[in-house]
Amino acid sequence: MKQVYNFSAGPSMLPKWVLEKASAEMLDYKGSGQSVMEMSHRSKDFLAIIEDCEARMRRLLNIPENYKVLFLQGGGSTQFSMVPLNLLGEHGKAGIINTGAWTKKAITELKKVGKCELIASSEDKTFTYIPKDYTIPTDLDYVYICENNTIYGTKYKQLPDTQDIPLVADCSSCIMSEPMDITKYGLIFAGAQKNIGPAGLTVVIIREDLLKETDPNLPTMLDYKIHVKNNSLYNTPPVYSIYICGLVMEWLEDIVGGLDNMKANNEKKAKILYDYLDKSKLFKGTVEKEDRSLMNVPFVTGNEELDAKFVKEATANGFVNIKGHRSVGGMRASIYNAMPVEGVEKLVQFMERFEEENL
Numbered sequence: 001m002k003q004v005y006n007f008s009a010g011p012s013m014l015p016k017w018v019l020e021k022a023s024a025e026m027l028d029y030k031g032s033g034q035s036v037m038e039m040s041h042r043s044k045d046f047l048a049i050i051e052d053c054e055a056r057m058r059r060l061l062n063i064p065e066n067y068k069v070l071f072l073q074g075g076g077s078t079q080f081s082m083v084p085l086n087l088l089g090e091h092g093k094a095g096i097i098n099t100g101a102w103t104k105k106a107i108t109e110l111k112k113v114g115k116c117e118l119i120a121s122s123e124d125k126t127f128t129y130i131p132k133d134y135t136i137p138t139d140l141d142y143v144y145i146c147e148n149n150t151i152y153g154t155k156y157k158q159l160p161d162t163q164d165i166p167l168v169a170d171c172s173s174c175i176m177s178e179p180m181d182i183t184k185y186g187l188i189f190a191g192a193q194k195n196i197g198p199a200g201l202t203v204v205i206i207r208e209d210l211l212k213e214t215d216p217n218l219p220t221m222l223d224y225k226i227h228v229k230n231n232s233l234y235n236t237p238p239v240y241s242i243y244i245c246g247l248v249m250e251w252l253e254d255i256v257g258g259l260d261n262m263k264a265n266n267e268k269k270a271k272i273l274y275d276y277l278d279k280s281k282l283f284k285g286t287v288e289k290e291d292r293s294l295m296n297v298p299f300v301t302g303n304e305e306l307d308a309k310f311v312k313e314a315t316a317n318g319f320v321n322i323k324g325h326r327s328v329g330g331m332r333a334s335i336y337n338a339m340p341v342e343g344v345e346k347l348v349q350f351m352e353r354f355e356e357e358n359l
């Protein structure tokens with residue numbers, strides 16, 4: 001089999017250990033005579049899978065009892081609507097810090113159902129930093145951030161201090177990459193397809209007191225309370241994605257040894273790449289150093305033709321999906337949990353060679 005290193009921003013690499021285990025269990029899951037894909041979501045086997053998945057996630061992230069974990073569908077994009085539909089309350093208004101495409105989409109959806117207070121934005125410098133100087137008004141139902149912007153490669157190193165106002169964070173591209181203090185958030189959501197499992201699953205972690213009365217006309221599937229009441233089984237959940245998510249949690253807990261170890265590994269990988277970018281005469285990282293993401297590393301040569309040549313040659317050499325997002329161009333190496341250290345080392349060796357040949 002041809003070995004490639006997949007730097008895709010999502011869907012992205014899954015740990016080899018997970019794929020091998022899923023492959024071994026594909027035709028006959030634990031003597032059931034069936035694949036998990038074929039199982040009833042009400043079966044004993046599947047209920048054990050979803051319960052184990054949640055229990056592991058709770059242990060890994062140290063999720064307190066007063067938070068519910070939901071396994072939903074519709075991706076991060078559905079959360080852009082579900083969050084305001086469920087969390088807007090007495091003020092009818094939420095505050096957002098705009099750090100690029102993903103918060104812009106959240107703003108668009110918020111404005112359809114409520115008022116939007118733009119607390120701060122980094123658009124003045126094409127979203128290459130995380131805003132830090134701002135005041136948060138008090139008349140807000142929640143404050144919304146994208147904790148790691150997958151496209152621009154920015155990451156909050158310190159969360160906004162929202163006092164008593166619930167903080168809502170889109171953690172699609174950073175969840176499980178390091179330990180988190182869940183008590184700092186009112187709600188976290190994440191599309192699975194980066195650090196959790198395959199596409200088709202969205203995880204929501206919500207503090208119980210935010211499960212308030214909603215508009216009676218709110219569509220049932222968009223109501224968090226319905227999913228809480230039904231333990232994420234109101235309708236048919238994405239059973240196979242939840243099963244793989246469970247295996248990813250097992251890998252994180254039993255093989256990696258928890259999120260402190262995962263963080264150390266992620267920091268090691270990111271350092272290799274950023275150290276090289278900082279000394280390279282050809283390539284340049286695009287994000288302010290203090291706001292750099294551990295997961296998504298955008299870089300450019302400053303010459304579009306050379307960028308295209310690099311992407312072409314990288315792909316031919318087995319470094320795939322390294323082209324930057326279509327809205328920003330350049331390159332982006334997404335180095336999620338499943339990317340091994342040697343994948344980043346080999347990429348840097350390839351970049352060094354390319355630099356020598358093209359400078």
Ligand SMILES: Cc1ncc(COP(=O)(O)O)c(C=O)c1O
Nearest residue numbers: 075076077102150170172173191
């Ligand atoms: C940070 C972030 N939020 C939201 C989304 C949208 O997720 P989905 O495509 O699952 O709707 C993405 C997609 O890549 C993302 O990176």
